[in-house]
Amino acid sequence: MEHQVVHREAIGAEPLQPATIIARNVNVFYGAKQALFNVDVDVPRNAITAFIGPSGCGKSTFLRCLNRMNDTIPICKVTGKIMLDGQDIYDPDLDVVELRARVGMVFQKPNPFPKSIYENIAYGPRIHGLTRTKKELDELVEQCLEKAGLLKEVHDRMHEPGTGLSGGQQQRLCIARAIATRPDVILMDEPCSALDPIATAKVEELMDELKENYTIIIVTHSMQQAARVSQRTAFFHLGKLVEVGDTRQIFTNPRDKRTQDYITGRFG
Amino acid sequence: MPQQHIVKSYEDELALLDTKIARMGGLAEHNLGQAFDALQRRDPRQAEMAIVADQAIDVLEKDIEEQVIGMIARRQPLADDLRHVMAALKITSDLERIGDLAKNIAKRASAIAELSHPKPVISGLGRMVELALHQLKTVLDAYAERDAERAIEVWRNDQRIDAMYNSLFRELLTYMMEDPRSIGLSTHLLFGAKNLERVGDHTTNIAEIVHYLVRGEPISDDRPKGDDTSSLLVGSND
Numbered sequence: 001m002e003h004q005v006v007h008r009e010a011i012g013a014e015p016l017q018p019a020t021i022i023a024r025n026v027n028v029f030y031g032a033k034q035a036l037f038n039v040d041v042d043v044p045r046n047a048i049t050a051f052i053g054p055s056g057c058g059k060s061t062f063l064r065c066l067n068r069m070n071d072t073i074p075i076c077k078v079t080g081k082i083m084l085d086g087q088d089i090y091d092p093d094l095d096v097v098e099l100r101a102r103v104g105m106v107f108q109k110p111n112p113f114p115k116s117i118y119e120n121i122a123y124g125p126r127i128h129g130l131t132r133t134k135k136e137l138d139e140l141v142e143q144c145l146e147k148a149g150l151l152k153e154v155h156d157r158m159h160e161p162g163t164g165l166s167g168g169q170q171q172r173l174c175i176a177r178a179i180a181t182r183p184d185v186i187l188m189d190e191p192c193s194a195l196d197p198i199a200t201a202k203v204e205e206l207m208d209e210l211k212e213n214y215t216i217i218i219v220t221h222s223m224q225q226a227a228r229v230s231q232r233t234a235f236f237h238l239g240k241l242v243e244v245g246d247t248r249q250i251f252t253n254p255r256d257k258r259t260q261d262y263i264t265g266r267f268g
Numbered sequence: 269m270p271q272q273h274i275v276k277s278y279e280d281e282l283a284l285l286d287t288k289i290a291r292m293g294g295l296a297e298h299n300l301g302q303a304f305d306a307l308q309r310r311d312p313r314q315a316e317m318a319i320v321a322d323q324a325i326d327v328l329e330k331d332i333e334e335q336v337i338g339m340i341a342r343r344q345p346l347a348d349d350l351r352h353v354m355a356a357l358k359i360t361s362d363l364e365r366i367g368d369l370a371k372n373i374a375k376r377a378s379a380i381a382e383l384s385h386p387k388p389v390i391s392g393l394g395r396m397v398e399l400a401l402h403q404l405k406t407v408l409d410a411y412a413e414r415d416a417e418r419a420i421e422v423w424r425n426d427q428r429i430d431a432m433y434n435s436l437f438r439e440l441l442t443y444m445m446e447d448p449r450s451i452g453l454s455t456h457l458l459f460g461a462k463n464l465e466r467v468g469d470h471t472t473n474i475a476e477i478v479h480y481l482v483r484g485e486p487i488s489d490d491r492p493k494g495d496d497t498s499s500l501l502v503g504s505n506d
Binding site (some may be wrong): 223224227251252253254259260261263264265266267 | 271272273274275278344345346347348349350351484485
């Protein structure tokens, strides 16, 4: 670890904090079919980690293991260990609802609730009992919209439906909703694939700011996006984690030929 | 050979880049040889040809630069492809400098064509040119074949050029001290030698670039430096 810190500074990168998520020997099965094989990975705190790889490589499956979204699929079985700040997230005694508050998620297609902008944010804190008074809740809603860079754009129509916003605004609303439950980790599954370049840039700028306080994992098909936003990149292929490293190293000098072939567009 | 890119036109563009670098390297080699030949034979007409020939190198440099900028904008190369286009961009500028140095030798050849040249210096310069050309050819082969070992070999061999330059430097100082009337001629020859030493340095740069291109890492150990003339004083005894 010491060595890694020195190396990152030597190449002009900021030193990474210790891992907040530690996955060991993770295997995932959908019925008889194995989707992930022995995945070991450390995800550093307050940094952006990108998961890349061709469709069906297991990157989204692995992402969904991190907040136990796979529990909702009856035939899905997960083995191995995933620790979040030292706590085993597959511990049978663990409250999954609480876990999902700590590990928020943003999806490919913006999916605001069919409610007002205000209610989209207020819903989570309310059911988790994070605020005591209406005033506190109002403040929290404003804070989250502010952090998501959306407050200016929506402050005069807080009680209009969230679905009336543009695609990019809806996605930032979903990010605001994710941070409303004060998570430690935000998972993003292709958050910009339905957005135009301007909306994408706004989400990327937002990610940059959010990483000061949150650990972010993004699954993306855009190599350029992974290169732009992340500090760590992990490459998945055929259900295996092939290589994980500093983003700069992965995109200038990957160690594994499969990584190189994928990011340079040589996959047959 | 690595696997081909899915997009064939991308593969073609990368290959074209190498063709252009090879052509440019070939021209630089040829012009340097021709410039020295003009000097040795005291032939102003040949010197003029070597001077004019440099234009083709400059044109190629611009062409490669434009292609690389276009590829960065349109293809966003990554990993070895990124190292490939960056290497081409840097090598092209070293080759252009080598072309300029060859042109400068040709100009000096023209200037001193009327004068009689000291034979030992000319043969010393001849050996230097031979080695510089060999180094340049080897490094261009190393680039074409993505051969990091040969690049290191070139990188190490540069000290031999430096050593030759040192000895010519001392020899020319001696001529100048013995006969002040030879100072004009000797200075031209000294700059000629210095140019060859600089060609060696640019070739060494290319070797470092080739190493980075192939291995993704800079050459790690320190290169022995051979040129100590910058700390040498006229009249000192060492």
